[in-house]
Amino acid sequence: MKCSFCGAENPESATDCSTCLRRLGTTMRAPKGNSRRIPEFHPRVQRMIPKTKTVLPVAAGGILVLGAIATIAGLWIANVWIGKYNPEASDSAAPVILLFSGLAIFVLIGGCLAMLRRGWGIALVASIASFFLVLMFGFLFGVVGAMLSVAALILLIQSRHEFEGHDRAD
Secondary structure, eight states, rough: OBBBOOOOBBBBSSSTTTTTTTBTTOOOOOOSTTTOOOOOOOOSOOSOOOOOOHHHHHHHHHHHHHHHHHHHHHHHHHHHHHHHHHHHHHHHHHHHHHHHHHHHHHHHHHHHHHHOOHHHHHHHHHHHHHHHHHHOTTTTTHHHHHHHEEEEEHHHHEEEEGGGTTOOOO
């Protein structure tokens, strides 16, 4: 007897399919429309795993973008403060502010890549850099922003399998 679900051949006396364990002799109705989900098989474990995308990388990217904006704002406030209250130190502070502005732009790019689910390694390094940048120059967020950067790091680690170029790990 041929199984109507998987097509496997079974003995005539069998009541259940030896391959898919479905009851023999029952017919399956086709779903209406295009609502049928195409199964995906895990490459190492031969079982069906649904392909889902969570909001974790988008949340981590949003946190990184906000942290970069806070850092840039903090650097701008520091530059204005130094220029107004300590003008002789503004020449020596300019390279430092320029360096940290570049790092803040890197964090901004890492946050955008995380939201697009591309460049997991870059987004991960950007979240680590964001922790220190926000802690030092994020006058708008300070310690809270640094803890949000740690949250972004955890979210990125948890959502690694959603990024392009990474296989699904179980």
